[in-house]
Amino acid sequence: MVSKQSIRGDAMRIDIVTLFPQACSDFLSTSIVGRAQRDGLVDINCVNPRDWTDDKHQTVDDRPFGGGPGMVLKVEPLAKCIDSIRDTAPDAKLIMTSAQGEHFTQNHAQSWSEEAHLIIVCGHYEGIDERFVELYQPIEVSIGDVVLSGGEIAALLVSDAIVRLLPGALGHADSAKEDSFSGDEKLLDHPSYTQPREFRGLHVPEILLSGDHGAIAKWRKEQRLKRTQQRRPDLLE
Secondary structure (H helix, E strand, C coil), rough: CCHHHHHHCCEEEEEEEECCCCHHHHHCCHHHHHHHCCCCCEEEEEEEEEHHCCCCCCCCCECCCCCCCCECHHHHHHHHHHHHHHHHHHEEEEEEEEEEEEEHHHHHHHCCCCCCCCEECCCCCCCHHHHHHHHHHHEEEECCCCCCCCCCCHHHHHHHHHHHCCCCCCCCCCCCCCCCCCCCCCCCCCCCCCCCCEEEEEEEEHHHHHCCCHHHHHHHHHHHHHHHHCHHHHHHC
């Protein structure tokens, strides 16, 4: 996604295996993820399994054995694609987006942000030939109890959550520490305010204007706990 000359030797690498790289390119070149690439913190590549097909139509899917609606991603081009990537990166962690996977959480993002190389396979159609799963045993993750037309949205969500945790990716070193689900307590974030001080009869809490950083920190922690109790009590269990 960015010039190889700008990539640092210790940069993380993420390969997104997708049939629709154009669906990812705009997102990956903007905001925090785009800046992280330009700064050489991460190298994100979109890899198309069609490049590993042998027929002139670049066929990557077929009807499911046993009948039924929809199409299934073929195992051959996908396997050749993963093998090609692993030729130079045998230890890369393999992830696959799937409605049947475990729910992706901030814990996953934190753990995977410490990896050197990730491969994220985007699921599609009625699924992927089960032999791919049996042979490569990817970590299957879901972004929620919802079915998407393709795994690109999920792969971009996973990538974004990981990249913003890389050292230097955010403008302030403590930004990620104060996010929802972060830190030891895993609480939701506190409410935030900026100018103007009053809008349509609603005022910024006076404590935030006091300049008392200790009192502000205490207020924010209280707000995080209160908001978590109200909106996500399951996190407190």
